[in-house]
Amino acid sequence: MSIKEIYKTMEYGPAPESATAAMDWIKDHKGKFQLFIGGEWQAPLSKKYFETTNPANKDHLADVSDAGAKDVDKAVKAARKALPVWLALGAHGRARYLYAIARQVQKHSRLFAVLESLDNGKTIRETRDIDIPIVARHFYHHAGWAQLKDTEFKEYKEVGVVGQIIPWNFPMMMLSWKIAPALAMGNTVVMKPAENTPLTALLFAEICEQVGLPAGVVNMITGDGKAGAELVNHEDVNKIAFTGSTGVGRIIRKAIAGSGKKVSLELGGKSPFIVFDDADLDSAVEGIVDAIWFNQGQVCCAGSRLLVQENIAEKFYKKVRTRMEKLRIGNSLDKAVDIGAIVSPQQLKTIDEMVKKGVDEGGKLFQPSWACPSDGYFYPPTLFTNVTPSSTISQVEIFGPVLVAMSFRTHEEALKLANNTRYGLAASVWTENINLALDMAPRIKAGTIWINCTNVFDAASGFGGYRESGFGREGGKEGLHEYMKPRSEDELLSKPVTRDQKVAKTSKTEIPQIDRTAKMYVGGKQKRPDGGYSLTITDNGGTPIGEVGEGNRKDIRNAVEAAHAGSKWTSMTGHARAQVLYFLAENLAARGDEFVARLQQSIGVSEADALKEVELSIQRIYTYAAMADKYDGNVHHTITRNVTLAMPEALGVMAVVCPDEFPLLGFISTVIPAMAMGNCVIAIPSETAPLTATDLYQVLDTSDVPGGVVNIITGERDVLTPTLADHDDVDGIWYFGSKEGSKLVEEKSAENMKRTWVSNGKHRNWLDAEQGEGEAFLRKATQIKNIWIPYGA
Ligand code: NDP
Numbered sequence: 043m044s045i046k047e048i049y050k051t052m053e054y055g056p057a058p059e060s061a062t063a064a065m066d067w068i069k070d071h072k073g074k075f076q077l078f079i080g081g082e083w084q085a086p087l088s089k090k091y092f093e094t095t096n097p098a099n100k101d102h103l104a105d106v107s108d109a110g111a112k113d114v115d116k117a118v119k120a121a122r123k124a125l126p127v128w129l130a131l132g133a134h135g136r137a138r139y140l141y142a143i144a145r146q147v148q149k150h151s152r153l154f155a156v157l158e159s160l161d162n163g164k165t166i167r168e169t170r171d172i173d174i175p176i177v178a179r180h181f182y183h184h185a186g187w188a189q190l191k192d193t194e195f196k197e198y199k200e201v202g203v204v205g206q207i208i209p210w211n212f213p214m215m216m217l218s219w220k221i222a223p224a225l226a227m228g229n230t231v232v233m234k235p236a237e238n239t240p241l242t243a244l245l246f247a248e249i250c251e252q253v254g255l256p257a258g259v260v261n262m263i264t265g266d267g268k269a270g271a272e273l274v275n276h277e278d279v280n281k282i283a284f285t286g287s288t289g290v291g292r293i294i295r296k297a298i299a300g301s302g303k304k305v306s307l308e309l310g311g312k313s314p315f316i317v318f319d320d321a322d323l324d325s326a327v328e329g330i331v332d333a334i335w336f337n338q339g340q341v342c343c344a345g346s347r348l349l350v351q352e353n354i355a356e357k358f359y360k361k362v363r364t365r366m367e368k369l370r371i372g373n374s375l376d377k378a379v380d381i382g383a384i385v386s387p388q389q390l391k392t393i394d395e396m397v398k399k400g401v402d403e404g405g406k407l408f409q410p411s412w413a414c415p416s417d418g419y420f421y422p423p424t425l426f427t428n429v430t431p432s433s434t435i436s437q438v439e440i441f442g443p444v445l446v447a448m449s450f451r452t453h454e455e456a457l458k459l460a461n462n463t464r465y466g467l468a469a470s471v472w473t474e475n476i477n478l479a480l481d482m483a484p485r486i487k488a489g490t491i492w493i494n495c496t497n498v499f500d501a502a503s504g505f506g507g508y509r510e511s512g513f514g515r516e517g518g519k520e521g522l523h524e525y526m527k528p529r530s531e532d533e534l535l536s537k538p539v540t541r542d543q544k545v546a547k548t549s550k551t552e553i554p555q556i557d558r559t560a561k562m563y564v565g566g567k568q569k570r571p572d573g574g575y576s577l578t579i580t581d582n583g584g585t586p587i588g589e590v591g592e593g594n595r596k597d598i599r600n601a602v603e604a605a606h607a608g609s610k611w612t613s614m615t616g617h618a619r620a621q622v623l624y625f626l627a628e629n630l631a632a633r634g635d636e637f638v639a640r641l642q643q644s645i646g647v648s649e650a651d652a653l654k655e656v657e658l659s660i661q662r663i664y665t666y667a668a669m670a671d672k673y674d675g676n677v678h679h680t681i682t683r684n685v686t687l688a689m690p691e692a693l694g695v696m697a698v699v700c701p702d703e704f705p706l707l708g709f710i711s712t713v714i715p716a717m718a719m720g721n722c723v724i725a726i727p728s729e730t731a732p733l734t735a736t737d738l739y740q741v742l743d744t745s746d747v748p749g750g751v752v753n754i755i756t757g758e759r760d761v762l763t764p765t766l767a768d769h770d771d772v773d774g775i776w777y778f779g780s781k782e783g784s785k786l787v788e789e790k791s792a793e794n795m796k797r798t799w800v801s802n803g804k805h806r807n808w809l810d811a812e813q814g815e816g817e818a819f820l821r822k823a824t825q826i827k828n829i830w831i832p833y834g835a
Pocket of ligand 1: 207208209210211234235236237238265266267268269270271272274285286287288290291293294308309310311341342389392439440441
């Protein structure tokens with residue numbers, strides 16, 4: 043071909059990366075890999091192996107151990123044994139190991155990148171320039187956190203043995219996002235990589251060996267979903283960290299309900315990519331390429347729903363189609379390829395079926411004119427227009443290179459479309475108008491918002507979902523909390539704190555005689571119970587002292603509706619919320635004597651104890667009023683040209699099932715922090731002594747608490763709690779009660795992936811500030827949103 047002809051066609055020549063070093067590494071292991079347990083390579087007790095292949099050409103790469111139940115048990119035991127050794131090293135000792143791992147990953151980065159491309163089918167361009175550098179950065183960054191553990195997080199300790207299960211789409215990246223923070227905070231790990239992509243995890247295990255990581259600190263068990271399930275269900279695992287499908291996430295949430303295991307779930311998404319008419323359209327087109335064709339669209343936060351302002355929609359689609367024609371697909375080791383292979387024939391089939399469904403449902407399909415290679419599992423970049431927001435392909439995560447486009451007229455409509463999903467992992471907003479971008483950012487329900495950028499990640503920033511995209515964060519300071527627990531958790535009690543409680547002498551004079559049933563408090567108004575039934579409340583000697591409404595499902599539903607109507611509270615400033623809370627404290631103080639008398643009457647405590655409970659309640663309201671504008675976020679030092687704002691946001695509508703003991707202090711200590719952070723609350727007060735809570739109605743009324751911010755439903759907690767845990771419009775639920783109740787809450791909350799905080803039958807000493815108040819409450823009432831804003835040169 044002459045130079046002139048080359049200029050004319052501008053054809054790319056092949057630019058293959060050599061696979062030799064990676065294939066030699068496999069050969070050195072005779073193409074067969076054992077499990078890495080307790081610092082040794084061990085043949086699986088199951089005696090089973092499975093094959094791993096290269097999806098770009100279907101070549102067999104290696105045979106890998108298929109761990110069975112006994113292997114998983116062995117690995118957990120090794121991790122348990124290693125825990126004291128790892129802890130004894132101290133923060134600096136652990137930091138040195140993490141640093142050494144980072145160095146080794148960097149030194150072997152080319153081998154990692156090639157092996158990852160071979161095993162997964164993703165392009166070498168991505169593994170070399172994105173995945174592996176992010177992995178090294180993660181270990182470096184967390185080497186720093188390991189060093190700082192004892193100074194920055196004095197009040198926290200490790201969780202223990204952590205089971206980690208990762209998917210195939212970013213095998214090494216997911217490994218680093220899980221192992222680095224876990225080790226940095228002093229935990230030991232058993233990891234199960236995905237069946238489709240085990241090789242780089244095994245190479246990583248070798249690195250652990252090379253740096254002399256103490257035996258059992260990291261254990262690598264390859265296997266399928268069954269091995270994952272064994273790990274999840276193992277009794278001696280203290281925490282499960284999972285990334286994968288929402289379906290499996292739900293199974294895991296249910297499987298460990300009531301076990302007391304900590305859990306973080308990073309699940310699926312259907313993230314919006316929003317283009318306003320003033321956006322730099324050519325940059326936005328490149329953004330689209332990164333959003334949906336990066337890693338063949340097999341990205342949990344892929345910008346798979348394109349929302350374009352109507353007046354530029356056709357022009358923009360045309361630009362996207364033109365760009366699609368220029369994308370290059372092929373062998374993952376070709377350095378000039380944009381799109382590699384799909385991970386497996388099953389995944390290819392799923393994508394194909396979803397695309398057919400899209401066509402059947404009336405979507406207009408565009409695929410480039412060029413054909414995909416036929417020697418591997420390839421799928422062309424695909425654009426659907428003419429789709430409705432409710433169509434299957436607009437709602438379901440396809441996990442492939444398929445973009446679904448819709449248009450909008452106003453920015454309010456864009457917002458509605460963006461939030462019209464059960465997921466909430468990420469969103470990307472494209473506009474030159476910073477005001478518009480920063481108006482959208484807090485209102486989109488997603489864990490990460492990228493402004494004029496997309497799919498950028500860094501160890502210094504948290505990543506994770508809202509809603510059915512799961513909970514917990516990976517990366518950033520916020521991610522470390524997934525691998526720590528407050529030291530005070532070890533001090534929780536198996537029985538409620540005992541106070542000197544005498545049988546109350548119900549006084550007819552001190553307390554206004556009750557001649558009416560206390561109603562519910564819904565939407566700022568007192569409401570009769572829907573069922574028309576009431577419960578008789580007695581003092582602790584069994585003498586009736588009043589009646590309260592017996593709440594039912596309908597009352598709960600009404601309260602949830604009212605709580606949603608109160609959502610303006612969420613957008614009020616912290617200062618404004620604080621003012622309301624101070625006023626509440628003031629009004630409670632003004633009526634303190636009544637509450638003292640009520641406590642004496644209901645639970646038979648001495649006047650001094652009742653006074654103490656009222657006084658502490660007032661103090662606690664002050665604490666959270668103070669924190670309302672002080673529990674702020676961070677500006678993360680991410681490495682790209684951005685500022686990344688880590689903003690704590692309210693969960694939304696929260697249910698709080700208050701402790702039965704300490705009818706006033708227990709209520710205040712749980713409901714007020716949730717309110718302070720901007721949540722609207724449905725509270726189930728103490729079942730045995732609810733009159734203290736119903737006495738609060740007037741205090742709430744006189745304190746300018748807007749209607750719907752606090753809703754109080756009295757009744758039997760075992761009847762009311764399941765309805766709350768089941769409710770799809772409740773975003774979070776705290777439950778302070780029995781072990782069985784805790785299990786039920788966690789199980790039922792799996793359906794819409796509610797954030798849960800349960801007491802597992804343990805009790806707090808609400809009189810003690812260590813256990814009864816503090817940051818833990820605020821953290822549980824919020825979730826971190828990371829907003830990436832281009833900044834600087
Ligand atoms: P899964 O959720 O099934 O797999 C993720 C990990 O969990 C893998 O290691 C898997 O093992 C393991 N696993 C599977 N079942 C269980 C179980 N019951 N208990 C514990 N661990 C289990 O994802 P898939 O790989 O099957 O992909 C299916 C779909 O999930 C994709 O099409 C995509 O939509 C979505 N997905 C989302 C991801 C995300 O990051 N949000 C990542 C990957 C997939 P094994 O690999 O052996 O099956």
